[in-house]
Amino acid sequence: MTTLVGYILLFTGIGVGFVFANLTLGKLLRPAKMDAEKGTIYECGEPTIGSAWIQFDLRFYVVALLFVIFDVEMAFFFPWAVVFGQNVAAADAGNTAAQTLAWVAFGDILFFFGVLLVGFAYLWRRGDLDWVRSLAAQSTPKASN
Amino acid sequence: MSAIWEQYSALIVIGVVMGGVLTAVAYLVLLERWISAWMQDRIGPNRVGPMGLLQPLADGIKMFLKEDIVPEHVDRVFYFLAPGVAAATALLAIAVVPFGATVPLPAPLADLAAYNQAWQLYHQQVATDRCVIAPGIDIGFLFTFAVTSLAVYGIILGGWSSNNKYSMIGALRSSAQLISYEIPLGLAALSVVLVAGSLNLETIVGDQVAHGWNIWTQPLAFLLFLIGAFAECNRLPFDLPEAEQELVGGYHTEYSSMKFGLFFLGEYTHMITTSLMVSVLFLGGWDLPGVTGGTGWLAWGLKLAVLMAKLGFFILLYMVIRWTIPRFRFDQLMHLAWKLMIPLATANVMMVAVVREFGWSRWAMLAGSAGLVAVWAVFEVINGNRAINMPVRNKVGREPVGV
Numbered sequence: 001m002t003t004l005v006g007y008i009l010l011f012t013g014i015g016v017g018f019v020f021a022n023l024t025l026g027k028l029l030r031p032a033k034m035d036a037e038k039g040t041i042y043e044c045g046e047p048t049i050g051s052a053w054i055q056f057d058l059r060f061y062v063v064a065l066l067f068v069i070f071d072v073e074m075a076f077f078f079p080w081a082v083v084f085g086q087n088v089a090a091a092d093a094g095n096t097a098a099q100t101l102a103w104v105a106f107g108d109i110l111f112f113f114g115v116l117l118v119g120f121a122y123l124w125r126r127g128d129l130d131w132v133r134s135l136a137a138q139s140t141p142k143a144s145n
Numbered sequence: 146m147s148a149i150w151e152q153y154s155a156l157i158v159i160g161v162v163m164g165g166v167l168t169a170v171a172y173l174v175l176l177e178r179w180i181s182a183w184m185q186d187r188i189g190p191n192r193v194g195p196m197g198l199l200q201p202l203a204d205g206i207k208m209f210l211k212e213d214i215v216p217e218h219v220d221r222v223f224y225f226l227a228p229g230v231a232a233a234t235a236l237l238a239i240a241v242v243p244f245g246a247t248v249p250l251p252a253p254l255a256d257l258a259a260y261n262q263a264w265q266l267y268h269q270q271v272a273t274d275r276c277v278i279a280p281g282i283d284i285g286f287l288f289t290f291a292v293t294s295l296a297v298y299g300i301i302l303g304g305w306s307s308n309n310k311y312s313m314i315g316a317l318r319s320s321a322q323l324i325s326y327e328i329p330l331g332l333a334a335l336s337v338v339l340v341a342g343s344l345n346l347e348t349i350v351g352d353q354v355a356h357g358w359n360i361w362t363q364p365l366a367f368l369l370f371l372i373g374a375f376a377e378c379n380r381l382p383f384d385l386p387e388a389e390q391e392l393v394g395g396y397h398t399e400y401s402s403m404k405f406g407l408f409f410l411g412e413y414t415h416m417i418t419t420s421l422m423v424s425v426l427f428l429g430g431w432d433l434p435g436v437t438g439g440t441g442w443l444a445w446g447l448k449l450a451v452l453m454a455k456l457g458f459f460i461l462l463y464m465v466i467r468w469t470i471p472r473f474r475f476d477q478l479m480h481l482a483w484k485l486m487i488p489l490a491t492a493n494v495m496m497v498a499v500v501r502e503f504g505w506s507r508w509a510m511l512a513g514s515a516g517l518v519a520v521w522a523v524f525e526v527i528n529g530n531r532a533i534n535m536p537v538r539n540k541v542g543r544e545p546v547g548v
Contacts, residue, residue, distance in 0.1 A: 007279040026209040039217035052313040067324040085342025131476035
């Protein structure tokens with residue numbers, strides 16, 4: 001399979017070269033008249049207040065965590081889907097060994113899905129999938145004063 | 146002879162694909178402006194060249210000649226890296242997507258001699274029917290999927306390094322959206338992989354040639370994939386990352402000249418790639434009754450034309466939908482991905498696995514899709530359609546400080 005890697009590398013090389021050429025060639029042609037005004041951040045003409053590198057909303061972080069869980073799950077599914085699909089096709093053609101393997105693969109994935117769905121239901125119930133959260137649910141009962 | 150030709154033809158194919166995609170991107174921009182004008186009852190670009198046909202050329206030259214402004218407070222390394230990442234990942238994803246007549250990989254056989262012979266025949270056929278940059282790559286779809294998910298780096302790096310609040314908000318929204326919709330997209334494609342038993346896109350097309358297009362047997366997977374593809378491209382119902390009414394330009398607010406051009410190129414290339422993927426995975430690629438059986442150059446050209454017609458249909462769909470459906474609110478966007486598309490896509494994969502395991506007809510999947518949609522509709526009715534209405538916030542005694 002080295003030729004295949006070769007094609008991909010060749011294409012990558014040409015792609016990178018293309019991007020690089022595009023970014024640098026124009027430098028010979030275009031004007032470069034920088035001044036202090038142009039160097040400021042564009043925020044609709046208002047003076048910038050503070051940096052944009054601030055703490056962002058925690059909900060984005062939760063989405064990223066959920067994504068990692070589900071993406072890892074999908075990384076497991078792809079090889080499984082190929083093996084399962086091929087074995088089912090072979091079983092259809094009358095291969096009994098493939099049929100046994102297909103059943104094992106099917107049982108495995110049912111178990112895996114079951115575990116995953118329990119986790120998903122837990123997240124749903126806990127409200128981690130909600131974007132708009134109720135403030136009342138998060139507030140702890142205050143001591144009366 | 147055929148082996149050597151196979152390698153030289155790689156260079157030719159790469160040249161043709163790069164040239165074709167870049168020209169297509171330039172003219173897609175013009176097409177989009179025409180369609181926008183038509184839908185809004187305007188005239189649209191018609192001044193540069195006959196009927197405005199030279200407009201893309203003028204746009205390209207302008208990209209080169211405009212001053213490249215780099216603001217003072219940016220993170221320079223990532224600021225320069227981001228447009229390159231955006232354009233390169235979009236282009237690289239095309240490497241395994243077939244754009245014309247292809248040959249499916251030989252199926253695994255118990256007899257080694259026959260298997261080797263099948264491979265030899267395959268290499269002979271590939272030498273002529275070679276409409277993919279890297280033919281016969283086993284991981285096919287997985288490669289495209291992996292590379293397109295890298296596109297989120299281009300956006301988040303561009304948005305963060307600009308040190309601009311609009312860019313930052315756009316990049317945050319964009320990354321949350323892209324990673325959320327990647328899961329239903331992958332799961333919908335997974336049900337196709339399950340049926341074909343291969344990740345290789347040529348084999349998936351071959352499977353559909355033999356058993357009929359996947360859109361007829363798996364309409365739910367098709368819809369999920371299409372919606373996911375719209376979201377991955379940041380096209381209109383999902384264009385929150387660059388919502389121009391509130392975020393100026395979103396993650397590319399601070400970019401100018403060719404760097405902006407590369408972001409643009411990446412976006413339109415992404416549209417082409419996803420449209421090709423939808424056509425290949427669900428609409429049988431180059432397959433069309435009456436064209437499929439043919440051999441020779443005429444049939445080759447026809448197959449290419451058939452796939453291009455399917456590609457063109459989806460691109461037109463992208464553009465028409467842009468001016469038809471208003472933008473989502475962010476909570477609706479997240480609701481759609483996490484509470485609707487991911488459960489549906491997961492159930493769909495399970496349904497396909499069950500149908501395959503018990504060896505039922507492929508049409509059972511059509512019934513299964515309809516059943517899943519019905520279950521969802523009932524669920525939605527019982528839940529009182531909370532997606533549309535904004536949840537009511539209960540007031541806590543007094544407003545928290547800083548609100």
